[in-house]
Amino acid sequence: MAIKTVLALSGGLDSATLLYSLHQQGDELYCVNFSYGSKHNAREREQAARLARPLGLSYQEVDLDFFTALIRSHLLKSGGEIPRAGYDKETMAQTVVPGRNGIFMSILAGYAESIGADRIAIANHAGDHFLYPDCRPEWVSAMGLAILLGSEQRVGLHAPFSHLKKSEICRLGSELQVPFAETWSCYVGGETHCGACGTCGDRQHAFKEAGIHDPTIYADYS
Amino acid sequence: MAIKTVLALSGGLDSATLLYSLHQQGDELYCVNFSYGSKHNAREREQAARLARPLGLSYQEVDLDFFTALIRSHLLKSGGEIPRAGYDKETMAQTVVPGRNGIFMSILAGYAESIGADRIAIANHAGDHFLYPDCRPEWVSAMGLAILLGSEQRVGLHAPFSHLKKSEICRLGSELQVPFAETWSCYVGGETHCGACGTCGDRQHAFKEAGIHDPTIYADYS
Numbered sequence: 392m393a394i395k396t397v398l399a400l401s402g403g404l405d406s407a408t409l410l411y412s413l414h415q416q417g418d419e420l421y422c423v424n425f426s427y428g429s430k431h432n433a434r435e436r437e438q439a440a441r442l443a444r445p446l447g448l449s450y451q452e453v454d455l456d457f458f459t460a461l462i463r464s465h466l467l468k469s470g471g472e473i474p475r476a477g478y479d480k481e482t483m484a485q486t487v488v489p490g491r492n493g494i495f496m497s498i499l500a501g502y503a504e505s506i507g508a509d510r511i512a513i514a515n516h517a518g519d520h521f522l523y524p525d526c527r528p529e530w531v532s533a534m535g536l537a538i539l540l541g542s543e544q545r546v547g548l549h550a551p552f553s554h555l556k557k558s559e560i561c562r563l564g565s566e567l568q569v570p571f572a573e574t575w576s577c578y579v580g581g582e583t584h585c586g587a588c589g590t591c592g593d594r595q596h597a598f599k600e601a602g603i604h605d606p607t608i609y610a611d612y613s
Numbered sequence: 614m615a616i617k618t619v620l621a622l623s624g625g626l627d628s629a630t631l632l633y634s635l636h637q638q639g640d641e642l643y644c645v646n647f648s649y650g651s652k653h654n655a656r657e658r659e660q661a662a663r664l665a666r667p668l669g670l671s672y673q674e675v676d677l678d679f680f681t682a683l684i685r686s687h688l689l690k691s692g693g694e695i696p697r698a699g700y701d702k703e704t705m706a707q708t709v710v711p712g713r714n715g716i717f718m719s720i721l722a723g724y725a726e727s728i729g730a731d732r733i734a735i736a737n738h739a740g741d742h743f744l745y746p747d748c749r750p751e752w753v754s755a756m757g758l759a760i761l762l763g764s765e766q767r768v769g770l771h772a773p774f775s776h777l778k779k780s781e782i783c784r785l786g787s788e789l790q791v792p793f794a795e796t797w798s799c800y801v802g803g804e805t806h807c808g809a810c811g812t813c814g815d816r817q818h819a820f821k822e823a824g825i826h827d828p829t830i831y832a833d834y835s
């Protein structure tokens with residue numbers, strides 16, 4: 392019997408690769424895209440839908456309007472400008488969204504228990520650890536235990552990229568024929584990827600390091 | 614310096630007592646009431662506001678519309694009828710809301726980190742353990758660790774009633790002069806407490822066991 396998995400599908404490169412990986416492994420997938428008031432949510436959502444629908448998967452869009460009222464981050468429409476190029480950890484930390492993955496995983500856990508799913512899945516990776524506490528392996532362990540103990544059906548938390556670099560995810564995605572052009576990273580959320588924000592830099596670097604063609608159109612390629 | 618605490622204030626007897634307890638201890642309190650599509654949300658919210666405002670505390674109402682789309686429970690407006698009187702564990706389990714406390718605590722954790730609060734607080738108690746996995750001490754431990762590790766400021770999870778019976782909370786609330794008549798428990802959410810649902814039964818029993826006058830008006834007192 393197939394493993395029934397609820398996946399947080401942002402529409403980014405990492406969750407797209409996890410989508411293809413679990414789909415190829417034969418999981419019965421339930422995709423959820425969260426809109427939480429970030430500047431790039433509309434772009435992400437467009438891509439998430441384009442990724443899930445051709446595979447014929449269950450795909451739901453969930454709006455979390457409370458983020459902009461309660462949570463402070465420059466990533467949100469309620470926050471300051473996205474920092475561009477040449478910044479340090481302190482500046483980059485402005486784009487951290489406090490509590491985000493805990494909130495996402497908790498919602499998915501409730502949904503998983505409601506539909507009798509075996510596990511929930513997230514595509515956090517090693518490149519995120521430096522900046523985002525809720526992507527680190529120790530957080531995944533503790534959160535996974537909390538979700539397991541907080542559900543009668545023992546819902547699991549699956550985070551198979553926790554120890555992979557983004558370039559390794561690129562390589563895996565390339566093998567799995569993930570349509571990278573259909574994924575969105577840029578925090579600014581314009582017509583094309585800006586090419587200058589932190590996550591555009593990470594995306595460019597990952598493709599280069601993996602030695603894989605980057606099909607992304609950047610407004611400003613550094 | 615005062616401890617800065619974000620409190621989940623449902624408007625029930627337990628969270629009202631925790632409110633008074635932390636207020637008397639001198640905490641700087643930020644109260645949050647969640648509306649999540651339960652049948653008794655409007656009643657609870659009314660009381661939560663009546664509890665927090667006279668104390669001059671920060672009080673926010675947060676609407677979580679996604680619950681009725683993703684989460685299955687008879688407690689929700691999207692679910693079946695609230696079971697009444699003489700039921701067993703299986704019937705009572707229909708009112709469990711999968712993932713609820715994980716979702717609430719994760720949101721409060723993000724809010725706490727955003728405003729530089731020291732901890733978040735929840736009034737789960739020993740009487741909840743039987744039915745609700747996300748009220749048990751082992752869940753509190755794991756969730757507390759996840760929140761600590763998932764925040765740069767090491768936000769704590771405070772759950773001081775985890776090992777108290779509801780009657781002990783009644784006694785504490787009585788000492789603290791909690792206005793019990795301003796609290797709401799009934800799951801049915803009518804004009805007065807129904808007196809027949811599981812939580813009305815628990816409320817009645819707690820006052821009796823504590824030997825404290827129950828000021829609640831019940832439609833049907835068993």
